[in-house]
Amino acid sequence: MKTIATPLAERMRPQTINQVAGQKHLLGVDGVFTRMVESKTIPSMILWGPPGVGKTTLARLLAEATTRPFKTLSAISAGVKDVREVIKEASYAYGTILFIDEIHRFSKSQQDALLNAVEKGIITLIGATTENPSFEVNSALISRSQVYVLEPLKKEDLVWLINRALKEDVVLKKKNIVIDENVALLRYSGGDARRLMNLLELSIDAAKEDDNSEIHINDELVALVAQQKAVHYDKKGDSHYDIISAFIKSIRGSDPNAAVYWLARMIEGGEDPKFIARRLIISASEDIGNANPTALIMANNCMQAINFVGMPEGRIILSQCTTYLACSPKSNASYTAIKDAQKIVQKTGDLPVPLHLRNASTSLMKELGYADAYLYPHNDPQGFIPQEYMPESMEGNTIYQPKQNAREQEMLKRLQLMWNKKYNY
Known part of the structure; x- marks a missing residue:
């Protein structure tokens, strides 16, 4: 019976802190994790970062460096009962480190079960998550833990991992492997060390030795092995929010090139085109507003066209609207005005509506003077008659401030x- 070999990714799992790729902000000479290892003091923490950057490995290495008991649970399969059993065991082995992978998948009750043990120091919690802990982890648990952000591996980190695998792995170092090109390896890995090792191993297995007993790895071979899109985009995860944020900020910053790039990232990642169209409508009002009122019409028509045409042709409509909004003059005056007005309302409360602005819909209201002093603007040839429209205590309060663009300057005049x-315009 043939023995199944341990995967390369597992064989290359770091055995010391020095073998961990990247994360120099945490593992450098003065890095916080380096100091923890030296002092053998580990606080409860949440490790937040994308897949394959070393969260599980770091948790294990920190535990080994402090020679403390190490327990692991997966939030996918563990329940409250499992958590309580670990806590009970830890009460006899004080200072146990409990590592919970994908802690964001724990329910509120499961997370609550950890609070008392963490607070009393019965366990030291190390939670790993790919999601923003601010949204996915109980605030009470976060307040009892330190949150450390792990960054995606950079190009130099990935190249270092490839070279280390070729030189140190017990299997690969016996082979004559030549990396002719590494662009595809780096691109398809998406900054994920585990994915990189898996792809490297598959590519080596798929390659054939030449006459010189060399195994050549090139981009064409890697692409053939990968057979997947070079796009990391989780429609329910952080990348969803990060990329839409970059998209909107690029439009706001009047950069059509960056905006259409982020649009392409969303489309290639399978994002719902209606979600993109809705965000374009919001941006047209929030970031462009009266600097170009046509932008809102354009964005609204984009949504209607997407519903009518669908994909893949809808991508052209999204691109047209995106580039139009990005190239439009910008004003957030309307957004600022309503935000400031709401603050005023929250501060001043329910100020009475002036009598002349009230609706005199009954005889009693007329007797009380409702609408008596109201001046109908259309009675004037210019369609304007000066009168007070604010509550008495708000007279002269300027909320809407036109911006320095052609259309709003016309409005200002x-x-x-x-x-x-009256309003200091």
């Missing part, structure tokens, strides 16, 4: 002409 110095 009209406001100045109508209101004179």
